[in-house]
Amino acid sequence: LPPQFHNLQELRQSPSLATKVFIQRDYSEGTVCRFQTKFPSELGSRIERMLFEDTVKTLNTYYAEAEKVGGQSYMEGCLACATAYFIFLCMETRYEKVLKKISGYIQEQNEKIYAPRGLLLTDPVERGMRVIEVSVFEDRGSSGSSPSSNVSSGISQR
Amino acid sequence: MHLGLDEPVRECQYNPICTRNSSSMETSGHKKKRTPRRKWQIFPGRNRFYCNGRVMMARQTGVFYLTLVLIMVTSGLFFAFDCPFLASNLTPAIPVIGGVLFVFVLGMLFRASFSDPGVLPRATPDEAADLERQIDAANGPSGPGYRPPPRTREVVVNGQTVKLKYCFTCKIFRPPRASHCSLCDNCVERFDHHCPWVGNCVGKRNYRFFYLFILSLSFLTIFIFAFVITHVILRSNRTGFLSALKDSPASVLEVLVCFFSVWSIMGLSGFHTYLISSNQTTNEDIKGSWSTKRAKDNYNPYSYGNILTNCCAALCGPLPPSLIDRRGLIQSDTPQPVSHSNGSSMYNSTQLHTHMAATTPLLHSDPVMMGGEGPTLPGKSSLGGPCASLAPSQPSLPSSMPGLGCAGDMLTLRDPDTHCHHHHFVSPEETPSPGPMPLTLPCPAHMTHGGHMNPAQLYDPASQDSLHEDSVRGLVKLSSV
Numbered sequence: 001l002p003p004q005f006h007n008l009q010e011l012r013q014s015p016s017l018a019t020k021v022f023i024q025r026d027y028s029e030g031t032v033c034r035f036q037t038k039f040p041s042e043l044g045s046r047i048e049r050m051l052f053e054d055t056v057k058t059l060n061t062y063y064a065e066a067e068k069v070g071g072q073s074y075m076e077g078c079l080a081c082a083t084a085y086f087i088f089l090c091m092e093t094r095y096e097k098v099l100k101k102i103s104g105y106i107q108e109q110n111e112k113i114y115a116p117r118g119l120l121l122t123d124p125v126e127r128g129m130r131v132i133e134v135s136v137f138e139d140r141g142s143s144g145s146s147p148s149s150n151v152s153s154g155i156s157q158r
Numbered sequence: 159m160h161l162g163l164d165e166p167v168r169e170c171q172y173n174p175i176c177t178r179n180s181s182s183m184e185t186s187g188h189k190k191k192r193t194p195r196r197k198w199q200i201f202p203g204r205n206r207f208y209c210n211g212r213v214m215m216a217r218q219t220g221v222f223y224l225t226l227v228l229i230m231v232t233s234g235l236f237f238a239f240d241c242p243f244l245a246s247n248l249t250p251a252i253p254v255i256g257g258v259l260f261v262f263v264l265g266m267l268f269r270a271s272f273s274d275p276g277v278l279p280r281a282t283p284d285e286a287a288d289l290e291r292q293i294d295a296a297n298g299p300s301g302p303g304y305r306p307p308p309r310t311r312e313v314v315v316n317g318q319t320v321k322l323k324y325c326f327t328c329k330i331f332r333p334p335r336a337s338h339c340s341l342c343d344n345c346v347e348r349f350d351h352h353c354p355w356v357g358n359c360v361g362k363r364n365y366r367f368f369y370l371f372i373l374s375l376s377f378l379t380i381f382i383f384a385f386v387i388t389h390v391i392l393r394s395n396r397t398g399f400l401s402a403l404k405d406s407p408a409s410v411l412e413v414l415v416c417f418f419s420v421w422s423i424m425g426l427s428g429f430h431t432y433l434i435s436s437n438q439t440t441n442e443d444i445k446g447s448w449s450t451k452r453a454k455d456n457y458n459p460y461s462y463g464n465i466l467t468n469c470c471a472a473l474c475g476p477l478p479p480s481l482i483d484r485r486g487l488i489q490s491d492t493p494q495p496v497s498h499s500n501g502s503s504m505y506n507s508t509q510l511h512t513h514m515a516a517t518t519p520l521l522h523s524d525p526v527m528m529g530g531e532g533p534t535l536p537g538k539s540s541l542g543g544p545c546a547s548l549a550p551s552q553p554s555l556p557s558s559m560p561g562l563g564c565a566g567d568m569l570t571l572r573d574p575d576t577h578c579h580h581h582h583f584v585s586p587e588e589t590p591s592p593g594p595m596p597l598t599l600p601c602p603a604h605m606t607h608g609g610h611m612n613p614a615q616l617y618d619p620a621s622q623d624s625l626h627e628d629s630v631r632g633l634v635k636l637s638s639v
Contacts, residue, residue: 099479
């Protein structure tokens with residue numbers, strides 16, 4: 001019997017994946033993590049522009065919060081230096097906390113908005129923070145029950 | 159692992175040559191011989207990993223051990239021979255402060271050496287393909303014999319135009335301030351320089367540790383120097399100079415080591431203090447990227463405007479986590495980065511494309527079987543990657559120039575577009591520079607040297623002249639320091 005696989009690997013490598021669209025970084029404000037909010041034309045038919053732009057703008061806000069150089073980050077930095085950075089053995093950095101929030105947000109967006117439209121967002125942190133990878137699945141006509149059911153297992157855990 | 163469709167295959171008990179390490183794959187009851195592999199084991203750069211991926215260093219670590227030995231021996235001699243006298247005759251605070259400094263120095267050194275400097279993971283095959291498409295579209299159709307221009311992208315950062323260069327090894331457009339280290343064969347964010355004394359690159363994630371290391375080492379060196387001199391003087395007052403030296407011979411060695419190293423370490427600390435306060439990297443300073451000599455309205459778009467903010471941002475800013483997840487487990491759907499294959503198509507035989515339904519379980523790279531699957535299944539993981547062993551990245555060609563870095567450090571800038579004009583200072587790997595860190599700024603070492611051609615890289619002869627000018631300007635600036 002040929003082996004059967006009922007997990008996301010099959011989905012991801014199944015021929016229903018049509019293409020991948022990459023949202024690149026926006027460096028106009030320096031090296032802070034920001035993604036371009038320009039709506040890619042390949043997604044034009046699959047999702048409303050406003051929804052997509054909202055997602056990217058929210059992500060940008062999260063990243064800005066993580067990288068904000070301000071009172072809290074100074075305190076964290078000084079405390080860490082004073083403890084010779086041992087404190088990070090027990091405590092998460094603020095950046096890591098925000099990354100977790102982002103990961104949860106992306107998962108939620110995938111479940112609610114993207115999977116029903118046959119799309120899948122990949123967390124940028126898995127692509128070196130270079131791109132937001134949007135996987136576009138073939139429009140099978142029937143609503144994408146298989147993509148959405150596997151979405152939650154699809155976001156690989158970091 | 160799962161058995162293939164053929165009867166004979168199922169009969170035999172194969173020991174897998176390579177394991178596909180996703181737990182979900184272990185469904186066929188095949189014996190799992192090895193523990194799941196971690197991503198550091200298939201890391202494409204030229205780094206070394208220890209402690210199961212927790213420690214990450216450059217390939218050549220000889221000079222790092224020298225640094226460690228120098229610090230530990232000198233401090234050890236200080237605590238053993240000078241401190242007892244000083245503690246009893248002056249104050250016990252001296253060994254305490256010395257101890258605190260020593261521990262801090264070592265802590266910062268280890269942090270700088272062992273952590274990920276900010277390596278950018280290489281592009282996945284899909285990303286690389288997408289970029290190639292964009293570049294081809296931008297360049298237009300090319301006839302035979304037409305050399306495409308070097309791949310650059312211009313962005314405007316805070317009003318200043320910055321050119322992003324395409325990295326042929328990592329197949330990405332480097333973010334601003336990132337650079338490719340040819341020794342480690344990685345693109346590193348906010349690349350400062352490759353430091354052989356620390357045995358690692360210095361980049362975004364470990365710059366503050368490096369800076370605190372050299373700063374605290376300056377204090378430690380001065381501290382030891384001052385108190386050893388004090389010790390010898392106090393002893394000489396009692397017993398005469400020569401017998402003082404005879405009583406405490408270690409002091410001579412300590413004074414020598416400290417005397418010769420303090421100049422270069424303090425010089426380096428001062429230099430980096432200047433860099434931090436102006437929010438520049440060594441790389442940018444050497445090249446004169448933001449110098450007004452280049453263009454009248456040239457300015458540094460990353461600077462916050464005032465010294466204090468720049469310092470605070472560099473030292474107390476948020477510490478981004480590592481992007482390479484070196485201790486993560488390899489999962490079957492982990493996209494393997496494109497191994498550098500001399501610019502040829504990414505669907506080459508070194509990359510396996512697995513197809514779930516029909517795989518031969520074992521032969522780890524059988525391009526005949528796999529090759530055909532490639533184009534139809536984009537985004538597949540190449541699970542045979544580890545075994546097929548990602549084609550060795552293009553060899554960086556260290557020339558055998560006896561290298562004397564700037565102030566003892568090695569600045570390695572590899573720029574595929576300026577293939578002939580590297581600011582490439584290679585230090586002799588295992589042989590330390592004479593004496594501990596003499597401060598030398600050798601002008602002859604700044605020779606551009608040829609022989610660094612990667613034949614696979616595309617370059618545009620027409621643009622070399624302007625680049626040559628740039629690099630010469632950089633050289634001139636350096637030698638005038």
